Amino acid sequence: MRLFALLALLLAAGLSIASAPVVAQPKSAGAPDPKLIEDLVVGNHVLADLGVVDGFGHISVRHDKDPNRYLMSRSMAPALVKADDVLEYDLDSVAVDGKGRALFLERFIHGEIYKVRPDVKAIVHSHSPSIIPFSVSKTKLQPVYHMSSFLGLDVPVFEIRDVAGTGSNLLVGNPEIGAALAKALAGNTVVLMRGHGSVTAGTSIPQVVFRAYYAEMNARLQAEAIKLGTVTYLTQEEAAAAAKTNDALVARPWELWKRKAMKTE
Numbered sequence: 234m235r236l237f238a239l240l241a242l243l244l245a246a247g248l249s250i251a252s253a254p255v256v257a258q259p260k261s262a263g264a265p266d267p268k269l270i271e272d273l274v275v276g277n278h279v280l281a282d283l284g285v286v287d288g289f290g291h292i293s294v295r296h297d298k299d300p301n302r303y304l305m306s307r308s309m310a311p312a313l314v315k316a317d318d319v320l321e322y323d324l325d326s327v328a329v330d331g332k333g334r335a336l337f338l339e340r341f342i343h344g345e346i347y348k349v350r351p352d353v354k355a356i357v358h359s360h361s362p363s364i365i366p367f368s369v370s371k372t373k374l375q376p377v378y379h380m381s382s383f384l385g386l387d388v389p390v391f392e393i394r395d396v397a398g399t400g401s402n403l404l405v406g407n408p409e410i411g412a413a414l415a416k417a418l419a420g421n422t423v424v425l426m427r428g429h430g431s432v433t434a435g436t437s438i439p440q441v442v443f444r445a446y447y448a449e450m451n452a453r454l455q456a457e458a459i460k461l462g463t464v465t466y467l468t469q470e471e472a473a474a475a476a477k478t479n480d481a482l483v484a485r486p487w488e489l490w491k492r493k494a495m496k497t498e
């Protein structure tokens with residue numbers, strides 16, 4: 234009897250392995266805090282309003298109920314995102330319930346960074362224009378004023394050729410490239426992507442939006458300053474002190490940006 238049961242079990246296991254889907258459907262971590270969804274929708278609209286994203290680019294946030302899940306919209310222009318468009322993903326960037334909707338090709342940016350940076354709670358990927366020249370030249374992006382002090386003095390540049398060769402479409406279209414990008418980001422707040430854009434990491438939606446915006450502003454101001462001659466950059470100590478001060482002030486511009494971006498609905 235026992236042997237029969239064992240055989241039946243083995244047979245069932247064999248069958249289930251044979252019919253198992255290639256990608257297991259992840260389970261939901263449950264409903265996130267509604268405030269998190271609201272902030273994510275607002276973050277999408279604010280980034281579009283500030284010109285950090287256009288038809289392209291995305292923002293995600295780590296799920297408040299499970300660090301192994303994150304939330305991000307389906308593939309669409311950020312300015313059009315509504316609460317219903319927000320999907321839950323596991324850290325392999327598989328949607329918990331995609332309902333057949335199109336997903337961002339570059340969602341692996343988010344999942345792979347969340348895997349290796351437990352301190353990161355929100356991520357922005359954009360192609361904001363002023364940053365691009367710093368991704369393709371030898372001039373390093375460096376903080377020229379206190380608002381961009383979070384950049385630190387050694388902003389890395391991700392070279393996709395190192396992982397995808399010289400014939401890629403430049404997109405972070407699979408987990409392997411995403412993991413290489415996360416490695417390039419290392420412990421920094423921003424990583425530039427050569428010939429493509431940048432990724433900004435933060436501890437909250439308002440903070441990551443603040444950082445993505447002021448990274449873009451810094452790039453614009455730094456390029457202007459370079460035209461005038463020798464530039465004086467923040468020291469490591471100034472950058473650290475100013476970043477600490479600014480982190481406590483993120484709510485002020487957030488409320489302003491939120492009101493402006495949501496008023497244009």
Ligand SMILES: [Zn+2]
Pocket residue numbers: 339358359360404429430
């Ligand atoms: Zn991109």
